[in-house]
Amino acid sequence: MNAHAGMAQITAAKLQHQVIYVSDLKQSTDFYTKLFDLQFSAHNHPDSSAAMRLAQMEMHFFSFGFYHHDICLVKHHKLKMDNGSMLHFSLVARDRSAFDAIRQRAKGMGIPTRDGRLIASAKTSPGARAFSLQDPDRHWIEIIEEPSK
Amino acid sequence: MTAVSYVPPNVLPPVVQKLAPLLKRRWIRELVLMPPTLSGRRISNKTEDYGVFKPSRIAHIDQVSIYVQDIARSRRWYEKLAGLRHSRTCEEEPHPVKEGWRIRCCYMSAGEHDECLVLVEERDPAGKVTVPSGMSFFHTAFELTGNRFEDVIGFAEQAKEAGFVPNYGPVRHNGETPLGDGETGGNVACYFYDPDYHNIEFCAAMDTIENYRARYGDTKGSARA
Numbered sequence: 001m002n003a004h005a006g007m008a009q010i011t012a013a014k015l016q017h018q019v020i021y022v023s024d025l026k027q028s029t030d031f032y033t034k035l036f037d038l039q040f041s042a043h044n045h046p047d048s049s050a051a052m053r054l055a056q057m058e059m060h061f062f063s064f065g066f067y068h069h070d071i072c073l074v075k076h077h078k079l080k081m082d083n084g085s086m087l088h089f090s091l092v093a094r095d096r097s098a099f100d101a102i103r104q105r106a107k108g109m110g111i112p113t114r115d116g117r118l119i120a121s122a123k124t125s126p127g128a129r130a131f132s133l134q135d136p137d138r139h140w141i142e143i144i145e146e147p148s149k
Numbered sequence: 150m151t152a153v154s155y156v157p158p159n160v161l162p163p164v165v166q167k168l169a170p171l172l173k174r175r176w177i178r179e180l181v182l183m184p185p186t187l188s189g190r191r192i193s194n195k196t197e198d199y200g201v202f203k204p205s206r207i208a209h210i211d212q213v214s215i216y217v218q219d220i221a222r223s224r225r226w227y228e229k230l231a232g233l234r235h236s237r238t239c240e241e242e243p244h245p246v247k248e249g250w251r252i253r254c255c256y257m258s259a260g261e262h263d264e265c266l267v268l269v270e271e272r273d274p275a276g277k278v279t280v281p282s283g284m285s286f287f288h289t290a291f292e293l294t295g296n297r298f299e300d301v302i303g304f305a306e307q308a309k310e311a312g313f314v315p316n317y318g319p320v321r322h323n324g325e326t327p328l329g330d331g332e333t334g335g336n337v338a339c340y341f342y343d344p345d346y347h348n349i350e351f352c353a354a355m356d357t358i359e360n361y362r363a364r365y366g367d368t369k370g371s372a373r374a
Contacts, residue, residue, distance in 0.1 A: 010303050015210045045264070048191065066359075086216070086244075121242055
């Protein structure tokens with residue numbers, strides 16, 4: 001294969017996990033575990049991980065319940081995070097009741113929500129519901145209900 | 150359009166990228182971790198030391214939208230390296246969260262995941278495309294077709310033949326030789342910077358509740374680091 005050979009033979013099958021910068025690991029961990037019931041699966045710290053020590057980062061791993069990690073939160077101890085490289089990410093609720101529970105929990109936590117797809121041009125399946133909210137670092141998170149679920 | 154040359158502060162310098170494979174040597178990792186080891190502050194970072202794997206309210210990640218300077222340039226990169234398919238590119242639309250700003254979206258699909266990645270050109274009220282900061286996310290990870298150890302190795306080889314240079318990997322995020330880097334999750338991975346220096350991981354064979362006991366038995370996490 002050369003540089004102009006086009007499509008690769010082994011290709012990306014699907015999104016697997018997303019690792020976002022946060023400014024306060026405890027605050028964000030509380031947010032994600034309380035709102036989504038994410039499972040805390042590992043903590044890579046400069047005192048546990050050579051890579052984290054060299055990179056001056058600390059990382060909390062969270063599982064949706066099947067893979068070791070699906071969402072990770074990273075605190076960079078030297079650099080300041082911002083919202084300048086990612087517009088949003090979307091999470092699919094496990095089922096209809098989970099979608100409703102997340103929205104109800106957000107309301108209970110005093111988190112403002114915004115109905116519908118965040119990006120107007122995003123596809124909306126018939127019967128699907130969606131809403132968005134911001135985490136403590138103003139990352140936009142969209143929660144989607146897949147009608148078949 | 151002409152992209153602005155900007156390297157985010159979190160991008161690994163070339164010399165660090167050259168040295169990073171040394172983390173696959175356990176004695177190097179031990180050397181790096183000597184201060185917390187000697188001071189008694191060292192902790193374990195491994196999975197089975199935590200009670201995990203109960204269902205959450207979330208099934209999976211559906212979509213990630215990232216800012217890019219030039220949709221055409223980024224689209225070519227994701228098509229060529231990752232094999233993503235172009236689904237559609239939309240006309241400009243109002244920015245969903247910034248009054249007076251506009252965005253243009255290019256939707257890309259992976260083999261089993263429709264419109265999973267959105268490449269977003271963001272324009273300020275003066276019409277100028279913004280330069281991605283690189284500081285919102287550390288990386289985005291795609292699982293490769295096949296989802297096996299050898300698929301990542303094969304992917305890294307085909308990427309190299311096509312002229313792409315990883316910034317890290319292939320490695321395995323555990324302590325197993327020869328690729329283990331002492332990290333967490335068991336996934337085999339290689340990482341590449343896209344044209345805007347977004348760090349993109351291509352991985353396979355991550356630990357799951359179904360396989361991690363078979364893979365590691367009752368070995369404590371601290372013994373696998």
